[in-house]
Amino acid sequence: MEKLSILSDAAKYDVSCASSGSKRENHNKGLGNASNGICHAYTEDGRCVSLLKILLTNFCIYNCAYCVSRSSNDIQRAAFTVQEVVDLTINFYRRNYIEGLFLSSGIFKNADYTMERLVLVARKLRTEHKFNGYIHLKAIPGASEALLQEAGLYADRLSINVEMPTEQSLQLLAPDKKRNDMLQPMQYLQQQINGYATEKKRIAKTPLFAPAGQSTQMVIGATPENDWQILGMAHLFYRKLQLKRVYYSGYVPVSHDNRLPAIGTPVPMVRENRLYQADWLMRYYGFDVREIVNETYPHLDMEIDPKLSWALRNLEQFPVDVNKADVSLIMRVPGIGIQSAQRIAAARQHSRVNADLLQKLGIAYNKAKYFLALPSGHMPRHDYTAAQLREQLVRMQQSKYQANFSPQLQLF
Missing domain, CATH: 3.20.20.70 (Aldolase class I)
Incomplete structure (x- = not known):
């Protein structure tokens, strides 16, 4: 021992x-x-x-x-x-x-x-x-x-x-x-x-x-x-x-x-x-x-996750229409993971995917909405610059952590 x-x-x-x-030792005849x-x-x-x-x-x-x-x-x-x-x-x-x-x-x-x-x-x-x-x-x-x-x-x-x-x-x-x-x-x-x-x-x-x-x-x-x-x-x-x-x-x-x-x-x-x-x-x-990461961006951003960092450097690829885009592109949207992208692809075969359905499918909608094109009536603003959008999302993330008293990192 x-x-x-x-x-x-x-x-x-x-x-x-x-x-x-x-x-963890066993006390009082526990299991x-x-x-x-x-x-x-x-x-x-x-x-x-x-x-x-x-x-x-x-x-x-x-x-x-x-x-x-x-x-x-x-x-x-x-x-x-x-x-x-x-x-x-x-x-x-x-x-x-x-x-x-x-x-x-x-x-x-x-x-x-x-x-x-x-x-x-x-x-x-x-x-x-x-x-x-x-x-x-x-x-x-x-x-x-x-x-x-x-x-x-x-x-x-x-x-x-x-x-x-x-x-x-x-x-x-x-x-x-x-x-x-x-x-x-x-x-x-x-x-x-x-x-x-x-x-x-x-x-x-x-x-x-x-x-x-x-x-x-x-x-x-x-x-x-x-x-x-x-x-x-x-x-x-x-x-x-x-x-x-x-x-x-x-x-x-x-x-x-x-x-x-x-x-x-x-x-x-x-x-x-x-x-x-x-x-x-x-x-x-x-x-x-x-x-x-590359010669121009050799360091990962410590405030935001790498997928979001990539998206902000490539805003010309957004917004993504989840009703038409390939699953591989939907997976690149910040706030949407692999399983969520697959659920979206399955759901759109039966009906148009809108904001309400996306939230039911379990995506991080408050992050993803800035990178999505959705049916009329659910269009978030897409006129942010990369710097403005980054500031908005970092502030939102900090507010969320403070509200939960939890400094844990969100993955994607």
């Missing part, structure tokens, strides 16, 4: 899950018990999955300036044995605490030595215990292709952290690491994932290989890259390596190293939020990265 406390806390800096750190290391991830169909999220060890041979587990940091160290991780996973699974395992690690001696133990955990779970729950393994940069190959046969998802947005930042803050040690395994995994998927179509008995794909993570705010550089890198990962997700981890100051932001100046949560919103636009809304 002491190891679990240390190594689940160290794992919280891996943001490939939605939440972590819950510890259920949430232990250290339980986090949550979401499947493509929206289901929430509970995972045991831990490090195999927080010992590490590397001294990356931004990492709390770096070799020079004076912290309490611990390491699980392979069997301890297997036993924890099975026992938690049998008690219905978890539905799977998220396992990462510091580097013991070298990449292969560590990766071999991660693979052994997954192998024991699958072959000895017939465990069919979800397994996400963090692959170790520089590990051999043979170990990556075996990992893919046991894990549902593999991920290799690229860590820094640019090679220059990696050399500055983690000079012992090489960018190529991260990119080559990612390329190898992509080839294997595609190869096994193709073979599966031809031969049904072909085993699964990382069926949930691969992902990566970047630390943001530890170095001065702008959002154009960060999202440009994510765009390449999605297009060339077909990654399922890129995660953005706001740097948490853990060191007085003069190469890093000062203690007490964490990356604002809103920046992470905007990056995820922009990422969502690229993956699901059909936006090219250059439409969101």
Whole structure:
């Protein structure tokens, strides 16, 4: 339990899950018990999955300036044995605490030595215990292709952290690491994932290989890259390596190293939020990265979401007639999401869509109305300049937050 406390806390800096750190003890013969290391991830169909999220060890041979587990940091160290991780996973699974395992690690001696133990955990779970729950393994940069190959046969998802947005930042803050040690395994995994998927179509008995794909993570705010550089890198990962997700981890100051932001100046949560919103636009809304950020607009707007920012820079494309426009264009209207756009397309087959119907369909009408052309009698003003409209919407958003006493960010 002491190891679990240390190594689940160290794992919280891996943001490939939605939440972590819950510890709710059972009192008075109540029902259920949430232990250290339980986090949550979401499947493509929206289901929430509970995972045991831990490090195999927080010992590490590397001294990356931004990492709390770096070799020079004076912290309490611990390491699980392979069997301890297997036993924890099975026992938690049998008690219905978890539905799977998220396992990462510091580097013991070298990449292969560590990766071999991660693979052994997954192998024991699958072959000895017939465990069919979800397994996400963090692959170790520089590990051999043979170990990556075996990992893919046991894990549902593999991920290799690229860590820094640019090679220059990696050399500055983690000079012992090489960018190529991260990119080559990612390329190898992509080839294997595609190869096994193709073979599966031809031969049904072909085993699964990382069926949930691969992902990566970047630390943001530890170095001065702008959002154009960060999202440009994510765009390449999605297009060339077909990654399922890129995660953005706001740097948490853990060191007085003069190469890093000062203690007490964490990356604002809103920046992470905007990056995820922009990422969502690229993956699901059909936006090219250059439409969101580019050389002229290298920074995301912290006051408004990226879709609204794009709309204000492209007012010539509005207003959109929801009774005639293609669904892909309707989805680009601020305040209208994917499901709402699909509902609009279905509804207009039976009747004209007006303001009352749009509000019933669940869109953010007070935002969307400035970008829509609706039947006579429901036409909002479209003679605002971009600056005037931005000011109007920001003021409306601030009033809404103040009224609700809630500073939460609206997504789209």
